[in-house]
Amino acid sequence: MSKPPARTRLAEAAFALFDERGYEQTTVDDIAERAGLGRTTFFRHYRSKEAVIFPDHDRLLELIRDRLATSSHGTALVAVSDAVRLVLLHYVDEGDLARRRYVLTSKVPALRDREIASVARYQRLFREFIADWMGDPTEAASLRAELMAASVVAAHNHVLRRWLREESPDPVTEVDDAMRDVLALFPARGSRPEREGGTTVVAFRTGQNLDALLPQLRRLVED
Amino acid sequence: MSKPPARTRLAEAAFALFDERGYEQTTVDDIAERAGLGRTTFFRHYRSKEAVIFPDHDRLLELIRDRLATSSHGTALVAVSDAVRLVLLHYVDEGDLARRRYVLTSKVPALRDREIASVARYQRLFREFIADWMGDPTEAASLRAELMAASVVAAHNHVLRRWLREESPDPVTEVDDAMRDVLALFPARGSRPEREGGTTVVAFRTGQNLDALLPQLRRLVED
Numbered sequence: 001m002s003k004p005p006a007r008t009r010l011a012e013a014a015f016a017l018f019d020e021r022g023y024e025q026t027t028v029d030d031i032a033e034r035a036g037l038g039r040t041t042f043f044r045h046y047r048s049k050e051a052v053i054f055p056d057h058d059r060l061l062e063l064i065r066d067r068l069a070t071s072s073h074g075t076a077l078v079a080v081s082d083a084v085r086l087v088l089l090h091y092v093d094e095g096d097l098a099r100r101r102y103v104l105t106s107k108v109p110a111l112r113d114r115e116i117a118s119v120a121r122y123q124r125l126f127r128e129f130i131a132d133w134m135g136d137p138t139e140a141a142s143l144r145a146e147l148m149a150a151s152v153v154a155a156h157n158h159v160l161r162r163w164l165r166e167e168s169p170d171p172v173t174e175v176d177d178a179m180r181d182v183l184a185l186f187p188a189r190g191s192r193p194e195r196e197g198g199t200t201v202v203a204f205r206t207g208q209n210l211d212a213l214l215p216q217l218r219r220l221v222e223d
Numbered sequence: 224m225s226k227p228p229a230r231t232r233l234a235e236a237a238f239a240l241f242d243e244r245g246y247e248q249t250t251v252d253d254i255a256e257r258a259g260l261g262r263t264t265f266f267r268h269y270r271s272k273e274a275v276i277f278p279d280h281d282r283l284l285e286l287i288r289d290r291l292a293t294s295s296h297g298t299a300l301v302a303v304s305d306a307v308r309l310v311l312l313h314y315v316d317e318g319d320l321a322r323r324r325y326v327l328t329s330k331v332p333a334l335r336d337r338e339i340a341s342v343a344r345y346q347r348l349f350r351e352f353i354a355d356w357m358g359d360p361t362e363a364a365s366l367r368a369e370l371m372a373a374s375v376v377a378a379h380n381h382v383l384r385r386w387l388r389e390e391s392p393d394p395v396t397e398v399d400d401a402m403r404d405v406l407a408l409f410p411a412r413g414s415r416p417e418r419e420g421g422t423t424v425v426a427f428r429t430g431q432n433l434d435a436l437l438p439q440l441r442r443l444v445e446d
Contacts, residue, residue: 113340120339143381143401147408150377151370158369162362178366185370185408 007045009035014052015100023049023108053101053111057118060090064122068129075188076133077148080126081179084156087122088175091160102164123153144186151182230268232258237275238323246272246331276324276334280341283313287345291352298411299356300371303349304402307379310345311398314383325387346376367409374405 003009013034017026028049032042046052064083071079091098105111126149134141155178162168226232236257240249251272255265269275287306294302314321328334349372357364378401385391 113336116340116343117336139385139397140404143378143404146377146381147374147405150373154369154373155366158366174362181363181366182370 006035006037006041010037010042010045011052011055011097014049015097015104018104019100023104023111050111050114053104054114054118056090057121060087061118061121061125065125068125076130076145077152077183077186077188079133080129080149080152081155081182084122084126084152084179085172085175088156088160088163088171092163092171099164099166119153119157123149126152148182148186151185152179155179155182229258229260229264233260233265233268234275234278234320237272238320238327241276241327242323246327246334273334273337276327277337277341279313280344283310284341284344284348288348291348299353299368300375300406300409300411302356303352303372303375304378304405307345307349307375307402308395308398311379311383311386311394315386315394322387322389342376342380346372349375371405371409374408375402378402378405 004012010031014026014031017030017034021030026049028042029039031049031052032039035042046055063086067083067086068079071082073079073082105115127145130148131142131145134145156175159168159171159175159178162174163171168174227235233254237249237254240253240257244253249272251265252262254272254275255262258265269278286309290306290309291302294305296302296305328338350368353371354365354368357368379398382391382394382398382401385397386394391397
């Protein structure tokens with residue numbers, strides 16, 4: 001059997017050492033030595049010790065940007081909730097490595113902050129994409145874009161975190177469900193029928209009897 | 224006129240130097256010297272160079288925790304959307320200092336990451352508070368808590384960012400409006416009547432005629 005590529009060997013060595021000695025106590029030289037490689041090889045593959053842990057954030061951000069740029073979805077929110085799946089799929093594809101990174105990240109504040117900052121970059125990209133798409137310069141539209149982006153990212157992270165903690169056997173189905181919940185929070189405004197001839201039903205829960213309620217509902221709708 | 228207290232003088236000196244030389248190029252000794260104080264005095268007031276910039280995050284988090292713990296609001300979401308105002312009011316109260324910090328934070332990646340990480344801590348506190356309040360261990364409830372916390376924080380940051388950029392003349396009214404938008408995304412479920420004798424109306428928009436629709440609605444409700 002052939003050896004895994006240098007990049008993978010360095011990552012494996014780094015994670016093993018971070019587990020054994022702690023992140024702060026491990027140097028780049030330690031990692032290179034454990035992988036049976038030189039310091040120069042290390043820096044050919046990773047910019048820094050931290051970069052071994054999060055090598056793919058920039059690439060993922062680019063992937064998402066491309067996906068959004070070529071999206072054929074009907075609304076910005078659907079486009080974004082589709083694009084964010086790329087992140088989940090990437091982690092699921094990494095498998096055990098992603099879970100070891102999660103354990104490590106939870107223990108080292110500097111790594112956790114770095115991880116959180118990268119999530120903020122996705123959220124910002126989504127917010128700008130949605131705001132551009134809406135093309136509405138009002139403050140209300142800008143707030144709506146902000147809420148949509150935050151909700152997509154929160155729903156995604158919820159499912160990702162469950163998967164990382166081995167609480168979610170089927171994260172792909174789960175992320176679909178979660179995105180449906182997000183879409184339901186923000187009904188598409190473009191798909192409203194014209195007022196004439198349509199029906200508007202107001203949703204509420206009440207202790208009233210249905211028969212007593214209907215005339216009132218009708219009056220409301222016909223106003 | 225008496226001199227401002229040492230804490231304020233150190234902060235003023237630090238911001239002046241960060242502006243002049245850049246954050247990375249400024250040392251703690253530089254700051255102490257500019258303020259006409261010693262290194263020991265600096266460390267009596269701030270743990271690190273970074274702490275001069277964000278001295279109040281931990282205290283604010285505690286304030287918010289206290290406010291939530293003693294909240295008498297009807298729902299977790301209202302309690303959280305009230306508590307987050309403390310952050311906005313704190314920044315508005317700081318005035319120009321908050322705006323200078325914002326300019327600096329936007330330019331120095333390490334500071335921006337730190338700021339983002341502290342926002343994530345508020346969001347986590349809110350998520351846990353809402354989840355505890357709901358007392359519902361299902362995955363759906365946990366996702367809902369996540370979405371609520373993300374929305375409150377996004378709406379708050381939206382208004383705060385506008386104020387920091389001098390785009391919002393009245394941030395207090397604006398944050399009230401933004402929180403109303405957030406509350407509208409998540410209609411309160413706590414106000415449900417008991418199932419027996421109650422009515423459930425499903426909300427949707429349709430081109431159908433109301434009279435044709437009512438029997439179907441009724442069937443749905445009576446099921």
